Amino acid sequence: MVETYDVIVVGSGAAGMTAALRARSLGLEVLVVEKAHKYGGTSATSGGVAWIPNHGLGGTTDTREQTLTYLDAVIRQPVNRQRLEAFVDSGADLLRYMSELGINFIPMPWPDYFAERPGSRTDRSLVLPMWDGRQLGGKFPLVREQFPRFKLFNRYSMNLEETFTIAARAKGWKLMLARVIWRYWVDFSTRGLTKRDRLFTSGNALIGPMLKQLDTLGVEIRLETRLDELLLAGDRVTGVRVSRFGRSYDITARHGVVICAGGFEWSQQLRDRFYPVKTSIWWSSTPQGANAGEALLAAEAVGAATEHTEEGWWAPTMIMPSASASNFEEVHQAIFDVGRPHSVCVNRRADRFVNESCSYDRFGAGMVEDQKRTGANLPCWLIFDSVFRAKFTAGGFLPAAVMPDRSIPVDWWGHYIFKAGSIADLAKQLKLDPHKVEVVVARMNEAARVGRDDEFGRGGSIYDKAFGDPTCTPNPALGAISQAPFYAIPIHLGDLGTKGGLKADHKARVLDGQGRPIPGLYAAGNAAGSPFGLNYPGAGGTIGPAMVFGFIAANDIAACARDHKQGAGSEAAE
Structure with missing residues (x-):
């Protein structure tokens, strides 16, 4: 029946x-x-x-x-x-x-x-x-x-306030960290059932x-x-x-x-059909294989039309190995990381292309436009110094206080994360023009000094400042890239669907x-x-x-x- x-x-x-x-x-x-x-x-x-x-x-x-x-x-x-x-x-x-x-x-x-x-x-x-x-x-x-990324040490649940406070090491972060861990371990009944x-x-x-x-x-x-x-x-x-x-x-x-089955970000065929630039399913930060467009195809088969399919809900992502086995990879969001102070993003021509502190979707749109214009953006590079490394996440790389350099497996260096004693040496590892990268960094350092980015307006809006570092003055979205060693990770055009x-x-x-x-x-x-x-x-x-x-x-x-x-x-x- x-x-x-x-x-x-x-x-x-x-x-x-x-x-x-x-x-x-x-x-x-x-x-x-x-x-x-x-x-x-x-x-x-x-x-x-x-x-x-x-x-x-x-x-x-x-x-x-x-x-x-x-x-x-x-x-x-x-x-x-x-x-x-x-x-x-x-x-x-x-x-x-x-x-x-x-x-x-x-x-x-x-x-x-x-x-x-x-x-x-x-x-x-x-x-x-x-x-x-x-x-x-x-x-x-x-x-x-x-x-x-939503849990501390892949175990402890945190609300958004706790996440931002602990990640930025804002005032009271140590007490908040202790409280998050404490409430987990005193929950004896749940610990007997599941971690x-x-x-x-x-x-x-x-x-x-x-x-x-x-x-x-x-x-x-x-x-x-x-x-x-x-x-x-x-x-x-x-x-x-x-x-x-x-x-x-x-x-x-x-x-x-009622079809509520998500989008098509895990269908390479539909990505290739709709998107104006070549993207990969493996850059998406949604659950692997979940939204593959089956419902869209089923509806098209009964005559349904589509619209606005040329873009995703863009979110910059980076890829790093699984902690348990380095031959398996995981996608990590870099939504706020690309706009933190003491960093800059460049394409493979060593040119800036966007206000890095803008919203993640606008950042992704900037990647698309630059890729269409130059063919040198997917991926682009996030370059940062040791001050950034100490304070902020870089995709899946946690701040140095939690994940010091010595804890990063040797086979990750030069493949997933890059490090050098000077900007020029770092640029050489990335196959970028060292002089151009030095000029970009010098301009960013001057912007940080005066608190104004004349090139892309970084730090000019309330949104830019909201996710910056209040200890950075005169503009929380701008910080000098000056403290060696220097680092870089590749940034991909990821999405939230x-x-x-x-x-x-x-x-x-x-x-x-x-x-x-x-x-x-x-x-x-x-x-x-x-x-x-x-x-x-x-x-x-x-x-x-x-x-x-x-x-x-x-x-x-x-x-x-x-x-x-x-x-x-x-x-x-x-």
């Missing part, structure tokens, strides 16, 4: 869980299918930040008009205006609904990524507080764990409470269940064909299928090539094209719209289901 539900949601990340929660709350019978053997999708491994403007939380003075002023100032290509405004207008409704479930977001004082543009603010990025994963019972170990920290932070703190609510509402999430095809009856999507451990079977949906996907409208309905909604088919999250087009307005610019359009999709499905039921009732009465 074929299983039947009112709604089938494909994917268990933030978009999928939001759609499932809302649909179930509106009285619909829901099934979630998830390809992986863990809950949470890419959202679980993220920072868990949601960019939701005009949210009404914490006494904000943000308005619809101010939000649209900002978005109009940063969006650089045509987007669906009705869809964009639906996002702006629906965020507060989503947050009220989440609050009814006991899931309460907190605004963080983080600048929008285009802080210099009109309408920007510092309160649109929202997070959830630390959450006790043991509330999930037996599902606790089945939530996808975060990457080592995993029971405290969920960042993306886990987002997924944990939603999973708990889905469990309470009786919604099944079926793991290891991959979408293979969408089922059609005429022009309407009526269900899915899935496979699990080699068994293929059909599940029908009375009212709708893909910006483009299925073309959807203001109700999250997937559109065909003529712009018409495909009946019964919806999309949210990175499975759909971003409402911002190719732009990344602020921290959480992926998760915010993912949740909002998951919420919108469920609302529309429920409304259509009511209309269908009322219509059927009227026909019966006649």
